[in-house]
Amino acid sequence: MTTEKTLEQSRPVFPFTAIVGQDEMKLALILNVIDPKIGGVMIMGDRGTGKSTTVRALVDLLPEIDVIANDPFNSDPKDPELMSQEVREKIQKNEPLETAKRKISMVDLPLGATEDRVCGTIDIEKALTEGVKAFEPGLLAKANRGILYVDEVNLLDDHLVDVLLDSAASGWNTVEREGISISHPARFILVGSGNPEEGELRPQLLDRFGMHAQIGTVKDPQLRVQIVDQRASFDEAPLAFRNECGESQSKLTTRIAEARKLLPMVQIDFESRVRISQMCSELGVDGLRGDIVTNRASQALAAFEGRVQVSVEDIYRVSPLCLRHRLRKDPLESIDTGDRVREVFLKVFNFVPNE
Known part of the structure; x- marks a missing residue:
């Protein structure tokens, strides 16, 4: 808890409810949090329109979920489809499992990430010498039951986009090396953003995103002044600015949690x-x-x-x-x-x- 608070103080995030305009993008993100099976959202828009800011602001609103403590896959204590193999084996042996509550996580995928970094790696030497499946989880494992955010997704290698979309659609990630195969749950909301000037995704890949939000630069001068003023206030005193938005943030978080139940x-x-x-x-x-x-x-x-x-x-x-x-x-x-x-x-x- 102390670590989370320290991070919050060192890297405050702009509040979601303070973002002016861009209603289409905000609605698409909220609907995907309410029902992750919608299949993610692709956000395309001009430079400097707050795409990354809005996606990262979403983290504050994410509700808490039950997870198995110290499990790298955020396994669900009740749903076998969202459990790692190790957790399922422990349940079959009636071993006690410690659970914890954790906020839904958001994982950033760097543009230069390799397939091993995304999918995870198998230590072949350890597997052969010790006879155990030595698996080093990747970003897909960390993103299970959370959000995977890819900025500039249209610049990502098509093969890697295919891997992400396959995992998002099937809910599983399989890594195979030298005849050894390991699968783990990877059910996440895939959020991609990009600038159309730098190229669109192929239609086959675009179709795999559940929703597509288009955003443009705000034209109204008064709104532009409001956005600039808000940003200046946040940069000057981020924690005080976040505190001012505390009530509206809390109301929206509650509304999303109630919608998930309904x-x-x-x-x-x-x-x-x-x-x-x-x-x-x-x-x-x-x-x-x-x-x-x-x-x-x-x-x-x-x-x-x-x-x-x-x-x-x-x-x-x-x-x-x-x-x-x-x-x-x-x-x-x-x-x-x-x-x-x-x-x-x-x-x-x-x-x-x-x-």
């Missing part, structure tokens, strides 16, 4: 599900990921609003985030702003949005 009870009616699929079909979305993510995101939004029934308004708000990046067939084509998705949505749902 989520299993949220229903989306059959008619709405049919129309979501009709919308995806008319937009020419390949596969069924778009249908699944739109259903999940609208349920997460309803839970965040404290409701157990998804409304058409919920679906309208999340559809551009879930579908715009799935429309691009040509790698040279730019990503839809969301207008085309909204246009088809209004036609399919015969819906008039509240302005």
